[in-house]
Amino acid sequence: MTTFPRAAALALILTAAPVSAALAQSAAGVEAVFRATTLSLNATGEVLAAPDMAIIGLGVATTSRTAAEAMAANARQMAQAMTALKAAGIAPRDIQTARITLNAQYAYDQGQTPRLTGYQAANQVTVTVHDLTRLGLAVDATVSAGANQVNGISFALSNPGAAETAAREAAVRALQAKADLYARATGYRVSRLVSLGETGGYEAPQPQPMMAMARMEKADTPVSPGELKVRIEVNGVYELVR
Template sequence: MKTLIQAGALGLALVAGAAPQALAQAAAADAMFRATTFNLSANGETRVAPDMASINLGVVGEAPGAAAALAANSAKMNRVMAALKKAGIAARDIQTSGLNLNPQYVYPQNQPARLTGYQASSQVTVTVHDLARLGQAVDATVGAGADQVNGISFGLDDPSTAEDAARLAAVRALSAKADLYARATGLRVARLVSLSEGGGYTPQPPAPMMAMARMEKSDATSVAPGELRVRVDVTGLYELSR
């Protein structure tokens, strides 16, 4: 019996030790339930000039046989890559992004399809860090045999500075909105309970080839990078008081 009493006493001691923490959590939850709160959202945006661009280029080779079509494609792509490097594009900024080989058929009326040869196509994605070289790089590749300029997109090598500026704008907008709601309801903001972030820098989608064609001027390709929008969304929970 003595052992059981001691064990029971130990159990009571453990419960007593845990009780203050549990009671504190329950009290905090009850206080939040009874408090008047606003759950608000806002966003901040900044505009910044891009400092890099990506171009998707392609070449096509055709021949009666599959191996010959691949060889023709490879020869053209080698010339395009050499032209890119000559234009000042580093090898690490040239990445193969696609390679396809397809049979080519003709379909005479009321006759079976007839194989006429093969078409091999390949694409590379080129990253240009010096935008002053962008038009030169496009011209060089087309002159070297590039058949396709599939799109161009602008971006930021390091978006952190632009994101931080957007964050500051978002938090200012959120705080102003909280003050506005508080005044409208005859209350005041007591404290910010929680803050969460969404959104952030999103690279610009590639502009199609037609858009590039409209920017061509004279004998050289002129490309206007414009500005990028960097947006951050924030959500905050505010506690109010009288």
């Protein structure tokens, strides 16, 4: 049988005492929370902001008898479109290749085996335009130079921080007002905010699909950026007292 000196045993007892006290205090705190009357709510804050940039999807699709001819024609046409973009004031860093494809084309006649008719090559680029006054010009110049697909356009904020802050403040005010309303309606008053969380936030919109376009007329393409809605959602738990 192992024995311990009396001093060591006393030290163990003294060490265990504060731990037990801390656990008891923690349990009491948890129990108090469960005994409290709480209110769980969520609210949304929204602000409108004028966009200052646009993202457009442009492309070139070419069809030819052989794959090599289709790719070569596509490369020439795309090079002309890229030159037009740069001439319209679009920086090279704002032009990004998104997709290059080559697909065989078949004719499907009823009752017949599919017949190879040629190949289609396609090159898609994503273009970021920071000066919205040049957006219509950039699209027109590119299409005039050989781009025959406009796959989508979206507007965005280059720095959404200020709009997000305003939306957060609006969301918190709405949350507090809702908590006060529920408290009054149930004969309570808000004692304190127990927790606060955030969900959602601003996300730059993706280009929306548009119909593939043939060569456009020389007229300027009208552009209306409108306003963007920046939305922040918050949730909170409030303690209520009589």
